[in-house]
Amino acid sequence: MIAIRGAITITEDTPEQVKDATIELLSEIISRNHLNQKKMVSVLFTATSDIMSAYPGRFMREGLGIHDVAILHFQEMNVKGALPLCIRVLIHYDDDIDVYPVYLRTAKSLRPDLEKKL
Incomplete structure (x- = not known):
């Protein structure tokens, strides 16, 4: 089993932005x-504490049709100076493949080391 990480940001806490960001991140x-x-x-x-309008997992099911996967949501630690309006994901996957993490929009700043690898 492997784990695949990713993150994306939104500009405003609305259900539409959470939906669009979740679908974009997971699709990528x-x-x-x-x-x-x-x-x-x-x-x-996980989502930062400034995201309260919707659960990302809802849109994984509704928008991408992924229904038979366990989903759990957490609030990201509230650290001073941390990236705001950020949704992060960790996918557990039953295979042994090369992993390509995905960090989109402003969340690219979380892993600048990946820019050269991808």
Whole structure:
């Protein structure tokens, strides 16, 4: 089993922005890593405390049709100076593949070391 990480930001806490960001992030992770949803074991989402309008997992199910995967949501630690309006994800995947993390929008600043690798 492997774990695949990713993150994305929104500019305003609205259900529409959470939906769009969640679908964009997960679509890119799935595409870049050639994932088969039947091998997805669980998906853990975190969101910063300034995101309160919607659960990202809802849009994973509704927007991407991924239904048979366990989802859990957490609040990200509230650290001074941390990146605001950020959704992070950790996907547990039942395979042994090369992993390509995905950090989009302003969340790219969380992992500048990945820019040269991808």
